[in-house]
Amino acid sequence: MKIGDYKDYWFADTRPHSHGRKFPKTPDGKRAARNYLKNVEAKIARNGSFQDPARTKYFGSPAKNGDDWAHPNCIVAEYLDFEALRSRATRTLAPPHLDNKRKALEDIAALTYDGRPMARVRIGELKPAGIKKDIIPQLWTGRAHATASKKFVIFSHLLGYCVKVAEYITINPADVETPKKPVEFSASIERIDSGTLWKIIAAIESPKVRLAAECAAETGIRAGEQRAIEWADFKHWRNNDGTVEGSFTITKAVKKGDVLGPPKNRNAHRTVNFGSHIVAALLTWQMKQPVAERYQNLIFPDDNGGFANQGAWRTVHLHGACRKLGEPNIKWQSFRHYFASVLIYKMDETAATITGLMGHANLDFTLQQYGDWFGDRERQRIGIGNRISNAMRER
Numbered sequence: 001m002k003i004g005d006y007k008d009y010w011f012a013d014t015r016p017h018s019h020g021r022k023f024p025k026t027p028d029g030k031r032a033a034r035n036y037l038k039n040v041e042a043k044i045a046r047n048g049s050f051q052d053p054a055r056t057k058y059f060g061s062p063a064k065n066g067d068d069w070a071h072p073n074c075i076v077a078e079y080l081d082f083e084a085l086r087s088r089a090t091r092t093l094a095p096p097h098l099d100n101k102r103k104a105l106e107d108i109a110a111l112t113y114d115g116r117p118m119a120r121v122r123i124g125e126l127k128p129a130g131i132k133k134d135i136i137p138q139l140w141t142g143r144a145h146a147t148a149s150k151k152f153v154i155f156s157h158l159l160g161y162c163v164k165v166a167e168y169i170t171i172n173p174a175d176v177e178t179p180k181k182p183v184e185f186s187a188s189i190e191r192i193d194s195g196t197l198w199k200i201i202a203a204i205e206s207p208k209v210r211l212a213a214e215c216a217a218e219t220g221i222r223a224g225e226q227r228a229i230e231w232a233d234f235k236h237w238r239n240n241d242g243t244v245e246g247s248f249t250i251t252k253a254v255k256k257g258d259v260l261g262p263p264k265n266r267n268a269h270r271t272v273n274f275g276s277h278i279v280a281a282l283l284t285w286q287m288k289q290p291v292a293e294r295y296q297n298l299i300f301p302d303d304n305g306g307f308a309n310q311g312a313w314r315t316v317h318l319h320g321a322c323r324k325l326g327e328p329n330i331k332w333q334s335f336r337h338y339f340a341s342v343l344i345y346k347m348d349e350t351a352a353t354i355t356g357l358m359g360h361a362n363l364d365f366t367l368q369q370y371g372d373w374f375g376d377r378e379r380q381r382i383g384i385g386n387r388i389s390n391a392m393r394e395r
Contacts, residue, residue, distance in 0.1 A: 001037050113125075132176050209317040211282070220343075245275060246278060
């Protein structure tokens with residue numbers, strides 16, 4: 001590397017690492033050229049390479065039309081093309097996930113960095129300090145912590161691509177500490193009484209959805225798990241005492257975008273048991289299920305045999321039953337909470353047992369969800385109200 005003496009300028013020649021840079025033909029310009037070469041040499045010594053920021057690609061397009069990021073000098077377009085090819089080859093990303101990446105990068109391109117639109121900032125110009133000062137505060141303002149965090153992770157993945165795959169830069173400037181999730185005090189889950197819940201289920205007009213609601217209330221399975229259950233996952237048997245029982249084997253769940261995947265966590269791989277009433281109802285439904293619904297062997301499919309629409313279960317069928325009875329709307333998840341309430345209040349099960357039956361990730365989550373109910377059960381057990389009253393009146 002050397003400084004070239006030309007008629008109108010000094011030229012800091014950094015080849016083969018980059019083309020170089022011109023400086024004014026003045027004493028100050030020559031000093032600036034020397035300092036520039038020293039900085040380049042220092043970066044090569046520190047990182048093993050040098051990339052001229054002015055020669056790297058822009059983050060976004062100069063003028064984006066709708067979803068069109070197709071610009072030859074736009075890193076977002078290049079990264080999304082790479083992810084699309086990778087997902088087709090490995091089948092690891094569904095179209096909705098690619099759309100989420102596109103939307104997140106779109107939102108980040110609309111921010112400002114160092115007083116300029118982020119879309120017109122070159123990748124090589126991004127610094128950890130600038131990301132902490134400009135990008136993070138804007139990204140977390142007006143967004144839920146989880147939403148901002150997911151968008152920033154996608155941003156970091158793009159810059160990781162620039163380091164490890166494209167080799168446009170040598171370090172990931174988004175490798176910085178992000179805001180911590182604020183401490184939240186969740187409200188206690190409201191219990192629904194047994195009479196109201198079964199009255200609502202009975203008012204659901206669709207026999208198929210009504211049976212799905214009964215199964216949800218008596219097993220506590222998640223809606224995504226329920227939508228994925230096949231007839232092969234259903235077992236039933238007769239006990240020695242003549243009673244009949246059944247079970248579902250939970251090994252999969254329908255995710256966002258109707259993508260079939262594993263259950264929510266390791267403990268969610270489980271067997272859920274139920275009694276003769278549900279067994280009889282399922283066997284009856286198996287005989288009556290229309291042929292058009294059977295091609296994927298799902299127990300609770302939509303009318304064409306595909307994955308059921310969870311939103312329709314809630315808004316059309318469940319809320320329709322609530323309106324008919326003049327009851328407040330409940331969620332499909334209310335069946336799962338009802339199942340937990342029966343285990344806690346009526347069956348007196350331990351938190352550890354409930355963790356296993358409900359497929360929670362761990363015991364801490366169970367206590368976080370239903371800690372108030374366990375405390376209430378204990379107060380009822382020891383008759384704390386009367387004991388306090390009697391103690392207050394003792395003379």
